[in-house]
Amino acid sequence: MPKNVLILGAAGRDFHNFNVLYRDDPDTRVVAFTATQIPDIAGRRYPPALSGDRYPNGIPIFEERELESLVERLGVDVVLFAYSDVTHEHVMHLAARTLAAGASFMVAGASTMLQASVPVVAITATRTGSGKSQTSRFVRRVMAEAGRAVVAIRHPMPYGDLTRQRLQRFATTEDLDEAQVTIEEREEYEPYLREGAVVFAGVDYAAILEEAQRQAEVIIWDGGNNDLPFVRPDLWICVVDPHRPGHEVRYWPGEANLRSADVVVINKVDTAPQDGLEQVRRNVALVAPNAIVVEAASPITVDDPSVIADRRVLVIEDGPTITHGEMAFGAGAVAAQRHGASELLDPRASAVGSIRKVFAAFPHIGPVLPAMGYSDAQRAELEATIRNLAPEGVVIGTPIDLARVIDLDGIPHTRVSYELEQVAGPSLESLLQGVTHQA
Helix, strand or coil, X not given: CCEEEEEEECCCHHHHHHHHHHCCCCCEEEEEEEECCCCCCCCCEECHHHHCCCCCCCEEEEEHXXXXXXXXXXXXXXXXXXXXXXXXXXXXXXXXXXXXXXXEEEECCHHXXXXXXXXXXXXXXXXXXXXXXHHHHHHHHHHHHCCCCEEEEECCCCCXXXXXXXXXXXXXXXXXXXXXXCHHHHHHHHHHHHCCCXXXXXXXXXXXXXXXXXXXXXXXXXXXXXXXXXXXXXXXXXXXXXXXXXXXXXXXXXXXXXXXXXXXXXXCCCCCCHHHHHHHHHHXXXXXXXXXXXXXXXXXXXXXXXXXXXXXXXXEECHHHHCCCCCCCCHHHHHHHHCCCCEECCCHHHCCHHHHHHHHHCCCCCCCEECCCCCHHHHHHHHHHHHHHCCCEEEECCCCCHHHCCCCCCCCEEEEEECCEEEECCCHHHHHHHHHHHC
C-alpha cells in the first residue's frame, strides 16, 4: 500500500520536491500540501495539469496550523518539511508536532537536485537579504564578459495561476507585465532584465532546466531565501550576512548551504559592526573550513539625493528581507540617514489592511515600509498606507522601479541600488575561470 505524505511548504520547494520525488512514484501518495509565509496560498489546489495522471483532481493546499488534524484525517505516514529561512528550532517544533500526531518527519536535499548538461554556478545564502541577487548578477557579468552565453534560473515564486506559471521566461519588463508578477517577483527579475539578461522561473524545474540549457553555455542558479539549489552546482557559492551574526549556524537550510559551499562570500563588510564580522568569520572557519572565503562590500547609490536631504521621507524596503528575514531596516534606511533626511516616517500607525497585519506579525520591523504586493488588493493597501503618511519624499530601497507598479501620487521619489564589490580574498573572476573553461 502506498505511504501517505503531507508536504509542508510555502509555494516553492514543496512543489519542486513533489515533482522530483513523488509525482511518478507508485509507492507514495501525496495527500496534501500546507502553506505558510505567503498569503492566499491555502485553500487552492496544486493543479492536475502539474500533478500528473496519478492525481486527476490535483492536490489540496491547507493552512500549516492544521498539521495535527491533517495527519489524523488523511492518514498521513510521513510529513516532509519543504520551505526555508526558519530557525532550526522552528523545524524541530514541527517535527515534534508531527511525531506526537503519529507520523514520521523528514527533510530532503541532494535527492531533489536536477542534473544539468551545462556548468552551473549556484548562489545561495545563510539568510534572505544577505546579497544573493547582486552576487548572482556579478557572476553573470563575469561569465558573459568571458564570452559565455549565460542565463539565470531563479528560485520559484509561483503565487498566481500555477498552470500558466509552469515555465516562465523573462527577457523584458513587458514580459513581467504580461505575466502579472508580484512585487516580490519583480524585485528579483527586473535587475537582470535591465542588464539584457534572461531569467527562467516557474513551477516545473525539470522543464525549466531543459529549456534553459538549450539557450545557455552556463547557468546561474539564483536561490531564494536561504534555500538549497534545485540544480546540482559545479561551483557552489554561499553569501553570509554579518549584520545577523550567528544566523549562519541557526537557520534552516542556510547552515547546510554554508557547510556545502565551495566559496563563501562574507558580504556587507563596509557597514557591518566589527564584532558581528568577527563572529561570522569564526563560524565560517568552524563549519566550512575547506571553503574559499571572499569578503565583499555592498556600496549603496542613490539616483537623486535631493529627494532625501532635509525632508520627511518614507523608506520602502525589500519585503522578504524586512519580514521573515528579520532585518529591522535595509539599504533604503541607510541611504536616507546618509543623505540627511530630517525624519524617517514610521508607517506602523498609518498602515491599513494586510499591511497593518504584516507589522503585527513582524514586530521587529523599524520605521520602514516593507514592499508587500502579492495581490492587487495588497498593492492598493500599500498605496493607501503611503498616502496616509503624506511624506515629502519616498526612498525606494527595493531593487525595482516601484513607481511602475504602485501609484505614488506625484510624491517625489528616488531609488536606492547596491552592487557587489570585492574587498578581500581571491577574486571571484579567478574562481570562476574553471567554470568558464568547462563551458
